[in-house]
Amino acid sequence: MIQSKGLIVTDLTAFSETYADARSKFLAAATNAGAKITSYHHAEQSGPAGEALYFDVAQLGNASAEKILVVGAGTHGIEGYPGSAAQTHWLRHLDTATLPREVSVLLFHGHNPWGFAHAMRFTEENVDLNRNFVDFDGTLPANPGYARVHEIIARTNWSDDDLPGIFTALNALREEIGEQAFSDALNGGQYTHPDGIFYGGARVQWSNHAFRNAVREHVAHAKSAAMIDLHTGIGPRNGHIFLCFHRPGSEAYARARNWWGDRAVNREGVTHKAVADYQGLLVDAFVAMLPAAKTTAVVVEFGTLPREEMQRAAFAARWLWASRAPDSELTRRLRRLVREAYYPSAADWRAAALAQSKEIIDRGLAGIAQDR
Secondary structure, eight states, X not given: OOOOXXXXXXXOTTOOSSHHHHHHHHHHHHHHTTOEEEEEEEXXXXXXXXXXXXXXXXXXXXXXXXXXEEEEEOTTGGGHHHHHHHHHHHHHTOOGGGSOTTXXXXXXXXXXXXXXXXXXXXXXXXXXXXXXXXXTTSOOOOOTTHHHHXXXXXXXXXXXXXXXHHHHHHHHHHHHHOHHHHHHHHHSOBSSOTTSSSBOOSSOOHHHHHHXXXXXXXXXXXXXXXEEEEEEESSSTTOEEEEOOSOTTSHHHHHHHHHHOTHHHHOTTOOOSSOOOOOSOHHHHHHHTOTTSEEEEEEEEEEOSOHHHHHHHHHHHHHHHHHOOOSOHHHHHHHXXXXXXXXXXXXXXXXXXXXXXXXXXXXXXXXXXHOO
């Protein structure tokens, strides 16, 4: 765990329990810091109370700077709650006079506002936005192993009594095909089962369009651009891990290690026994959109629960989507299960996430400012 220079966070008011409240706090903190706000309205969808949905961009510092740090949150919807709190907390503690003149900071708030508002990981089409950045005009990535996973997990009716058998069958499949092939099949992204998990979609999602528009409008002029994409779920509880997808030995890989230390690239603390060959990642799209710039991109995951419990939450969310079951004690219980998996309510977890995220953002800012 990166130590936060003795910082102990006791003010947890940056956290919110609704999308509207989280957005309000973020916009207030950004405005108070002197940020320029650009909002992309998702006109086709609304929140559970009919509230409007937006992907917001807050720009701080020199807008014409050719070094740009982007901090993104909400790629996986519900994970936007802690991501938003991290952004708001950072803004509240920012001394704008210390921002390097040569750097512009962009906070991307609510990449997937539908999932954020509805407290689900996916978009309004059950699409994992972090598998959606693929070429839909070409041949979609193949994941033949997912069909067998789907047979095991896609139950019509939810019963807790079925879970031991589901995990026994998944473990048997893992033993049969090996750890890497199993991780690719389960986690890598699939484009064949619209009611499945980690579904990459059949078309570009609104959130994909909005993200690309924001990068074109705010980052395209950069000569050096970095992105920190904030997530939850993988790693030790009250700690965090980095996922860096740059090629080992590349300049981008070296920059990530120089800015955040060896753990930025060595996958220390990752709770997957084998990391999947992910398809359609948002950070990969960020890099690909900026071919003329030096780019550095990392995913930061704040750990919550053990892998099997996280998988149970993913299966529950899939069932809630696919079944469209009416409100009941079961659906409310499963929604609470999903929420605790991706957005824990424990004060110690929230305090740790704020302290660690602030240091990670500060180190990214210092890194890109000093880069030559």
